[in-house]
Amino acid sequence: MPVNENAAPGRVGDVRRRNLSLVLDSIARTGDAKPSRAQLAAATGLTKAAVSSLVAELVESGLVSEVGLYRDGERGRPGQGLELSPRRGVVGMEINVDYLAVGLVDLGGNLRFTTTVESHNRGLKPGEVMAKLAELAGEAKGAAAAGDIAILGGGLAVPGLVDEARSVVLSAPNLHWEHEQLNVDALLGDVPLGVRLSNEANSAALGELWYGxxxxxxxxxxxxxxxxxxxxxxxxxxxxxxxxxxxxxxxxxxxxxxxxxxxxxxxxxxxxxxxxxxxxxxxxxxxxxxxxxxxxxxxxxxxxxxxxxxxxxxxxxxxxxxxxxxxxxxxxxxxxxxxxxxxxxxxxxxxxxxxxxxxxxxxxxxxxxxxLKHAGTLLGAAGQVIRSVIASPLGLVVTDRTA
Missing domain, CATH: 3.30.420.40 (ATPase, nucleotide binding domain)
Structure with missing residues (x-):
């Protein structure tokens, strides 16, 4: 629900964060419909002026793109459609027993690049596997650069139990890994949101939920x-x-x-x-x-x-x-x-x-x-980071409006 725009000054940051998230989530939920500002105001309960200001911030920050012109009705000026930006992306990555996979997913959930290589990872030290994966991630970064896509972060899925907060694989029996610390941040270098570790099956389930x-x-x-x-x-x-x-x-x-x-x-x-x-x-x-x-x-x-x-x-x-x-x-x-x-x-x-x-x-x-077949894991690993952007976009918004 919308947050009171006249909230106390000390809570203005929270108000902006929640309202930015509300607008982003509304755009995400419409899928291919590409809503106008007026439609977003109706969907969110925010005023048209507030929505216009919030959308301006999101567009300027590169999280939302304006597309096309169309009329909501017979009268009035044509409205511009809005979508989650195809110029911002997240890299989904997967380590499995006999292969490595990487995919570049834009904010709209489109898989823009993917590659899979066979790799016998059982029994290898995590550092060796991560070095191979970093090479594949480099290919995704190259594809992003060629497509003028800024990478916001990454998601890495492994076939085992994980401690996401510490980037530790607690137990992955088929890899022969127990309590292994992974240097996930080395995979993509300096990206705003870092790299998030997750379980492979859970990521695939989320990929199915969001994109299947x-x-x-x-x-x-x-x-x-x-x-x-x-x-x-x-x-x-x-x-x-x-x-x-x-x-x-x-x-x-x-x-x-x-x-x-x-x-x-x-x-x-x-x-x-x-x-x-x-x-x-x-x-x-x-x-x-x-x-x-x-x-x-x-x-x-x-x-x-x-x-x-x-x-x-x-x-x-x-x-x-x-x-x-x-x-x-x-x-x-x-x-x-x-x-x-x-x-x-x-x-x-x-x-x-x-x-x-x-x-x-x-x-x-x-x-x-x-x-989705095997792409579901990549989409889910990346999608968790995309959902975190939708839930809390304030750190990626570069303007200083107060609406």
Whole structure:
């Protein structure tokens, strides 16, 4: 809601911050509609004069751009549309077990540049991996410079539990990292908002919320070498008191199963993780892209071993989802990562398993496949920084108006 513009002088900074955020958020919520100043005044409850002043600050600071001319009605002067600036961006970055990825995302959520390279990161020291990632981040910076995009900050996602405030990876079993301090600020150099560390599955879930299906309640399932989960409730990420909610890959689905990287036995990850599926399907070790292509080809040819491997992965994933649905009362599920790539063959087995173990809790239409695929993590990692700009833009606003 709008803040009283006649607030006490000592609180003028708070008033400006909240009203700037209100205007930015209203522009962000309209998506491609590109609202006029008059429409923003109606949407926010602020006066037209206040909105005009706030928009002027945001435009001058480069956070908002004016686009086109159109009429709100038959009378009056044409209004200019407004959008979050395509000339400001955030770099999303991801470290995973067998690849590194980087993407440049503008404030409107458009992926302007992306690159992924295969990299065997398991067991490597964090400094070695971060040095490789910094090279990729340099490519994103080059793309930003070529597109006249100023980088405001970055987001880095890793497959493990993190302490965001201290930029520490608390536990990433598949990387063999425990309590590792990351020098995240070295990735992009001197940028206004620095680099924010996050969990890979949580970032992918947020990417899906903001730039994908956009429904308010769902469980996002991230399939990589490990299996992760992100819980979205009421359009907010739920991480639990200790930040570890959503660890779907370590739900026990077979008490007598094999050992897991987490130290447990019978975890979902040992049946449905990428490496487990490749091994069960008889796909020879090699580069990730080649193994994925071989698996998809084997499935297309209905090779029994490949079909059974994916069928088993779907069965055990269904067991985990049935338990999760009963525990959390979340009806919708979104499959991402390699689960999205395997969805044509995986989805029937998942549905059959869920229906067997939790009849009626997850309808077929509520088991969705992410259209973002692997880009969701980059979009979510960057999107968290973009949302912080929308929530508190005052530090990036360079003018000195008081409206």
């Amino acid at each position: 299906a956009g429904q308010p309640d769902f469980l996002y399932v991230s399939g990589e070498v490990g299996v992760g989960g992100g819980v979205i409730i009421g359009s907010e990420l739920y991480t639990g008191p200790g930040g570890s909610a959503g660890e779907l890959g370590h739900i026990v689905v077979h008490p007598e199963g094999s050992g897991c990287s987490c130290g447990g036995v019978g975890c979902l990850e040992t049946f449905a993780g990428q490496e487990a599926v490749f091994e069960a399907a008889g796909i020879a070790p090699g580069p990730l892209s080649g193994r994925t292509a071989a698996l998809l080809a084997a499935l297309a040819d209905k090779e029994p071993r490949a079909v059974k491997a994916v069928d088993d992965a779907g069965k055990y994933l269904g067991v985990a989802l049935a338990s999760s649905a009963r525990l959390m009362d979340i009806e919708a599920v979104v499959l991402g990562g390699h689960f999205a790539e395997l969805a044509e063959w995986l989805r029937p087995a998942v549905l059959a398993s869920v229906e067997r173990h939790a009849p009626g809790l997850v309808r077929p239409e509520d088991l969705k496949v992410s259209g």
